[in-house]
Amino acid sequence: MPIRDWLYEVLRGYGMSTPVAVRLKLPSKILQSRDPSAELSVLNDRMKPMLRLEVIDATLGCLHQATQGDWNARRAVVSYAQQLEGILREGDSAFTVSEDRSGLEHRIDETLHATYAKAVEAGAEKAQTAGDHLRAAFSNVYGLKPDPSAAYSRAIKAVEAIANPLFLPNAPEPTLGKVRSHLDQGRHKYEMAIADKTGAPANIDAVVAMISLLWHGQRDRHEGGPTTAPVTQEAAETAVHTAAVLVHWLSTGSIRKK
Known part of the structure; x- marks a missing residue:
């Protein structure tokens, strides 16, 4: 639930649904739904166990790309990335937010x-x-x-x-x-x-x-x-x-x- 809420807030607040769906080549029905951000934030597929992680990774990547050169927006991105890292760390996730906040990485010692x-x-x-x-x-x-x-x-x-x-x-x-x-x-x-x-x-x-x-x-x-x-x-x-x-x-x- 914390990941879902984080995804929804970022996707909706920054209009990231379309670039994320395009980057991941997701079915067009997601963007045709009443609330694409909500669809993406709960997206799951038993046949693709990494899909949720891919959505998070793509969201970070698209947000990083969209805010290049905009220092005010970058400060907000840093804040969101820190929120996500806190959720991942507290949840003992095997993944962490990358140093440049452009995606996920495997957590190491x-x-x-x-x-x-x-x-x-x-x-x-x-x-x-x-x-x-x-x-x-x-x-x-x-x-x-x-x-x-x-x-x-x-x-x-x-x-x-x-x-x-x-x-x-x-x-x-x-x-x-x-x-x-x-x-x-x-x-x-x-x-x-x-x-x-x-x-x-x-x-x-x-x-x-x-x-x-x-x-x-x-x-x-x-x-x-x-x-x-x-x-x-x-x-x-x-x-x-x-x-x-x-x-x-x-x-x-x-x-x-x-």
């Missing part, structure tokens, strides 16, 4: 989410695109309809946004693979901010290993190879969080020249 948020903040301070790519990767992997391939691709781009200008400032076509080679061949030139067991700055073996894991793990980057394979959900989740750690380390000087 709060500590893990805080680590990701710190990485986004640190990355954005160095390169805005790093934060943007990391946010997109997170949404792609934890969204209502996950896209593992897109999530993995954006995870790599997030690291490249920081690593390419840092390690390959003059390269005409820098890639994460070239960064990996640069660090692999120049291990003696760099060190970590953290100490090893002797108390000296640790070597960058862990960084090279993580970048290698991220670079080689994207098995759908090229077609036709003997090891080409679709990116799994588990691989994409691993890639996104590996990228978050790398973005944070690279942005905060955890890897430095000797």
Whole structure:
């Protein structure tokens, strides 16, 4: 009932029934009813158990899109999103409102989410695109309809946004693979901010290993190879969080020249 009431208020108050129905390609009879907002707010289908969630997700998405650039409207959207998040949290929902309030995401451990948020903040301070790519990767992997391939691709781009200008400032076509080679061949030139067991700055073996894991793990980057394979959900989740750690380390000087 709280979700139903929230949906009805938002759909009716912002005229979102039509864009939501169109986005979800719902039957036209819904919009032809006396009160489309009421129809959508109670819409359910035993054959499509995710339909209610899809309506909520589409409502957030359409509302986010419709209020871009309107700061007064955006404040109201924030308020509605907070109301919804409160309902979901109190109801122990497996879903949460996304950071940009444009849809739903699978809820993850709060500590893990805080680590990701710190990485986004640190990355954005160095390169805005790093934060943007990391946010997109997170949404792609934890969204209502996950896209593992897109999530993995954006995870790599997030690291490249920081690593390419840092390690390959003059390269005409820098890639994460070239960064990996640069660090692999120049291990003696760099060190970590953290100490090893002797108390000296640790070597960058862990960084090279993580970048290698991220670079080689994207098995759908090229077609036709003997090891080409679709990116799994588990691989994409691993890639996104590996990228978050790398973005944070690279942005905060955890890897430095000797």
